[in-house]
Amino acid sequence: MTTLAKAANPEDISIGEKLRACRAFKGMSQADLGNAIGVSFQQVQKYEKGTNRISGSRLRKAAKALGVQVVELIGEDETADPISFYPADVMKLARRLSGLPAGMREPAVASLHKVVDAIESAAAGKEPDRA
Numbered sequence: 001m002t003t004l005a006k007a008a009n010p011e012d013i014s015i016g017e018k019l020r021a022c023r024a025f026k027g028m029s030q031a032d033l034g035n036a037i038g039v040s041f042q043q044v045q046k047y048e049k050g051t052n053r054i055s056g057s058r059l060r061k062a063a064k065a066l067g068v069q070v071v072e073l074i075g076e077d078e079t080a081d082p083i084s085f086y087p088a089d090v091m092k093l094a095r096r097l098s099g100l101p102a103g104m105r106e107p108a109v110a111s112l113h114k115v116v117d118a119i120e121s122a123a124a125g126k127e128p129d130r131a
Helices: 010-026 030-037 041-049 056-066 070-074 088-098 102-124
Strands: none
Touching: 010 041, 010 056, 010 070, 010 088, 030 041, 030 056, 056 070, 088 102
């Protein structure tokens, strides 16, 4: 008799992706999150992949450790911050920018806008604006 591997539930995968995104945005390792919720980093990996389902009580602990509402990890609230839709590298940059003093952050963001504008123009085969 052959046993078939059980496929991950799409909802568990979605919650895991949001968990991973929030953890990455906060700059927290899987081990740190695991310690905060009482599991190993390997278990956190399984939650993030949707391989294992995270219980309600652990989900609450994870949300508290990450400084988010449980609904942000579940994703049912249309008004929740869509943080999980951003790639980890974008979230890392946003975290670094948000850590700068306002007087330094504003020129840094303006400079990044110019760089992205130039990249988009080059990709479209146009000359970038020099304004």
